[in-house]
Amino acid sequence: METLTRLYIKEIVLWYGVLISIISDHDIHFTSIFWQTMQSALGTQLDMSTSYHPQTDRQSERTIQTLEDILGACVIDFGKGSERHLPLVEFSYNNSYHANIKAAPFELRDRQRRYANVRQKPLEFQVRDRVMLKVSPRKGVIRFRKRGKLNPRYIGPFKILKRVGLVAYTLELPKELSNVHSTFHISNLKKCLSDESLVIPMKELRLDDKLNFVEEPIEIMDRDVKQLKQSRIPIIKVR
Known part of the structure; x- marks a missing residue:
């Protein structure tokens, strides 16, 4: 056991x-x-x-039937020495097109490997780089019937003052964030690539020491009606 x-x-x-x-x-x-x-x-x-x-199940049934046909052909062609050719049989199977996955297993594995390599590319910043800081809405707060519709995902940009260890950075925070510890894990940061004039002003957000905020509409800026075939949908633009 x-x-x-x-x-x-x-x-x-x-x-x-x-x-x-x-x-x-x-x-x-x-x-x-x-x-x-x-x-x-x-x-x-x-x-x-x-x-x-x-x-x-059908997938197992189809796979087993295919393997039986391949192994049967291998035995017919090579006789007693067929077991020596099993590595080539496996290579042939993995290099053949499979209808259920729309690709060969080798090709699918290669795609997954390249995708994983891109996703797992190490993120790194330099001192004086400007980065965006991730924030999240306070739990239990839902507005406009859809969770997170107006949530700002990141605030900033903030300048990096120093690197702490391998995966943390100290940021230069404004006075509005004086209650927040200035060192953050790299997973909470991303490089600022946008025009700094387009970022959300800090004075419009109320953040606690854990970077949670409460989203509240400030004003209704415009109204419109979207006309469909059998209905009319009122639309409101909110700041």
């Missing part, structure tokens, strides 16, 4: 997390009380196949 648990964590949980469901045959390892109890505790559903119904 201990060996099975360690093997499951090392080979499955480490790479794929806790699974929603597992499709397996009736091997004694998968029918044991220990295995079923462990998966039940993890919240994983066990789908056991049978000789009369070897697949329990």
